[in-house]
Amino acid sequence: MKSRLILIFIGTTLLWSMLLVRAAYLQVLPNEKLGHLRKRLFEKKIVIESRRGNIFDRGGKELATSIEAYSLFADPSLIGDAKEVSTYLSKKLKMTRKEIHLKIGQKQKRFVWIRRRLDRETKLEIERAQIEGLGFIKESRRIYPNESLMSQLIGFVGSDGHGLEGLELQLENTLSGETQTIYLDRDARGRPLLEDGSFLEQRKDGSDIWLTLDAEVQYKLEEELIRAVSENEADSATGIILNPKNFEIIAMANVPTYDLNHPYRVPPQIRRNRAITDFFEPGSTLKTFAVASGLENRIIEPNSKYDCEGGKMRIGKKVIREADSHHAFKFLTVSEILALSSNVGSSKIAFDVGDKRYSKTLSAFGFGKKTGVDLPGETSGLLQDLPWRRHLLSNISFGHGIGVTALQMAVAYGAIANGGLLLKPKILRQRDGKSAPKETPQRILSREVSEKLKMMLTLATSPTGTGASARIKGFPVAGKTGTAQKVKPQGFGYMEGAYLSSFAGFFPVSDPRFLIYVVIDNPKKHYYGSVVAAPVFSRVAEYIAQKERLIPTMLSKTQFQKGLIGRTGSHGTGTAIPKRNELLEGYGFQVGDKMPDLIGLSLREAVKRLSGTSMAINVTGAGIVKETDPVAGSTLQEGYRLSLVLSR
Amino acid sequence: MAKKHLTKFRPYLALTILFLSLFTIVLVKMEVRRLGYTVLKLSRELEKVQDDLRSQKMKLAKLTRPSLIQSVAKSRLTLKEGRSDQYIHVALLSSIENIKGMQERRRQ
Incomplete structure (x- = not known):
């Protein structure tokens, strides 16, 4: 027991x-198995989607933003009458009935997308119909409210919301946030149980970015480029506007453009940012750098004279000619070589400088290497290795035998405008809430040489220069035209009758605030840079002057002699000061003119009478002119301020 | 006597305090649960409002795009772009200084 x-x-x-x-x-x-079971029964998975950062222009205008969107899916096995549902949805979604029926007719499938990223109004309408088997998933949709503005620059995102081109691609890490998945206990109804709402603050959205670009200036540039392409029957055009003080890019345009909200309606070559991806032979706009090299190395001075041999020069078996066969120049100064764009003259300057020094100068200006701008797909262009034979050296002096991008040209001219200091071009003003770091400029030209170059480029836009059509009222402009033959696509020889017309310039010369580089590809009606590209510069520059409320420059003898003109040179004889009165008169400065009688005129009429003078006018009161200073008939003196007193 | 009563009721008091405490704990937990639902509801509303705000900002951005403003200004308001000769630049000198300056120069 x-x-x-x-x-x-x-x-x-x-x-x-x-x-x-x-x-x-x-x-x-x-126990992993039990853990999974617990999760399935008692936990709810919450996915916190991150929002993609916005892109703003310098003024805070939205260029790219993300909004909520709803993607419609179906469970075909739960749908009753597929034909009826297809008919209903085709009207709402603007799709064909056949297309929808093909998706929801497959009864063996449990999930099919019908349409992605619908707006909220459409979603609510479909929900009200209460069709079994249909459901929505919330996603986000990228919207570009300005449509085609800055299209190649901004780029676009793919269907998964990741950047595919342009800044959307380049700044993918900054713009896209971090999607997070958290697990919370849930109740019997499946609602998450919250003990505190801190998880809501865990959202890691993408950062917003502010660009240096101005949407309004960009629009004006694109509008003028479109006009130039249309008027001259060109293939395309590119333009860049830069602030030479800090190298911030204010506008970068390529036409034709495309609507960012429908990027696949155009071929890929239209979507390319040709300002940085394509290089070309720039033509005469490159002559400035041959002169710069000569001045910096003290081999030439602005008044140094060269025999341009009647417009034809033989180098071995080849002959260098002027762009215009009527240009049979004899003796020209360096200033005149630039102003009149003599190929023979620039070749001789390049021979004096030599290939080594010239190549060093071009490299210092940034040619043959990337500028380092924060955009994808930049090319470094083409700068041939030394040594350069005489014929190649001659060609490079007037802008052939070298490949440059539009941005490289803008940056190089920017260095001249900035007193010889080169900086990296900037497109981002603010990123991750932080401003762009300050950069130490690199001196590539002495201040003296850059001032001499500014003066010579100002001559190039005088009434006798090739860039006369780039002038704007009230502001002295410095610039250079370019007309280059296009290289054949195979790479050997030039295309018959195909040109690149360009103009690079900046204003106001005394204190450059804006640099504009314009290049028109293959204009057929006219092709000279002075006819095709320079007027684009003029119209855009005029717009900017008004928009930025720039006060017209007063041209006085002091200003000309102080900063704009260099000293006497060592090469040749004479002073370095060019024909001053010619320049002054070229800008409408009426030296020695008499004060007109304005008594009894309205302000508008009085100002109209005085237009053509760059003198500042002080106005007091309103109504009609009662008094003037100086009085009518007095001699207008340089640097004088005109005063008008008005009363009713 | 009173002490004897207290001693007699001590167990009941203890039990009452115990039950009250448990009840309070339950009430507090229910309140936490209820507030959790409120937070969830408000967070969804907040998200909806933020989505609405973004949508409105996007609509505003579309309406203020330069191409539309120019088109409306030209077609509906019959405005034209200003020419350079229509702009008057007025120098920044006060009126009094201007007149004084003129009188000074006349005397000279």
Whole structure:
């Protein structure tokens, strides 16, 4: 009896021990399978989608933003009458009935997308119909409210919301945030149980970025480029506007453009940012740098004279000619070579400078290497290795035999405008809430040489220069035209009758605030840079002057002599000061003119009478002119302020 | 006597305090749960409002795009772009200084 009791006791103890051990095994030791089961039964997975950062222009105008969108899906096995549902949805979604029926007719499938990224109004309409088997998933949709503005620059995102081109691609890491998945306990209805709302602050959205570009100036540039392409029957055009003080890019345009909200309606070549991806032979706009090299190395001065041999020069078996066969120049100064764009003259300057020094100068200006701008797809262009034969050296001097991008040209001219200091071009003003770091400028030209170049480039836009059509009223402009033959696509030889017309310039010369580089590809009606590109510069510059409320420059003898003109040179004879009165008169400065009689005129009429003078006018009161200072008939003196007193 | 009563009721008091505490704990937990639902509801509303705000900002950006403003200004308001000769630049000198300056020059 006793032994039976002991046996029963042992048996019961063993059974209970096994239960205890099993319980301990289940509760104490980690068990993945049970963990998953627990998660499935008691936890809810919450995905916190990050919002993509916005892109703004310098004034805070939205260029790219993300809004909520709803993607419609279907469970075909739950849909009753597929034909009826297809008919209803085709009207709402503007899709064909066949297309929808093809998707929802597959009964064996449990999930099909019908249409991605619908707006909220459409979603609510479809929800009201209460069709079984249809559902929505919230996503976000990228919107570009300005449509085609800055299209190649901004780029676009793909269907997964990641950048594919332009800044959307380049700044993918900054713009896209971090999608997070958290697990919370849930109740019987599946609602998450919150003990605190701190998880809501865990959203890691993408950062917004502010660009240096101005949307309004960009629009004006694009408008003028479109006009130039249309009027001259050109293939395309590119334009860049830069602030030479800090190298911030104010506008960068390529036409034709495309609507960023529908990027695949145009071929890929239209979507390319040709300002940085394509290089070309720039033509005469490159002559400035041959002169710069000569001045910096003290080999030439602005008044140094060269024999341009009647417009034809032989180098071995080849002949260098002027762009215009009527240009049979004889002796020209360096200033005149630039102003009149003589190929023979620039070749001779390049021979004096030599290939080594010239190549060093071009490299210092940034040619043959990337500018480092924060945009994808930039090319470094083409600068041939030394040594350069005489013919190649001659070609490079007038902008052939070298490949440059539009941005490289803008940056190089920017260095001249900035007193010889080169900086990296900037497109981002603010990123991750931080401003762009300050950069130490690199001196590539002495201040003296850059001032001499500014003066010579100002001559190039005088009435006798090739860039006369780039002038704007009230502001002296410095610039250079370019007309280059286009290289054949195969790379050897030039295309017949195909040109690149360009103009690079900046204003106001005394204190450059804006640099504009324009290049028109293959204009057919006219092709000279002075006819095709320079007027674009003029119209855009005029717009900027008004928009920025720039006060017209007063041209006085002091201003000309102080900063704009260099000293006497060592090469040749004479002073370095060019024909001053010619320049002054070229800008409408009426030296020695008499004050007109303005008594009894309205302000508008009086100002109209005085237009053509760059003198500042002080106005007091309103109504008609009662008094003037100086009085009518007095001689207008340089640097004088005109005063008008008006009353009713 | 009073002490004897207290001693008699001590167990009941203890039990009452215990039950009250448990009840309070339950109430507080229910309140936490309820507030959690409120926070969830408000967070969804906040998200909806933020989405609305973004949508409105986008609409405003579309309406203020330069191409539309120019088109409306030209077609509906019959405005034209100003020419350079229509702008008058007025120098920044006060009126009094201007007149004084003129009188000074006349005397000379």
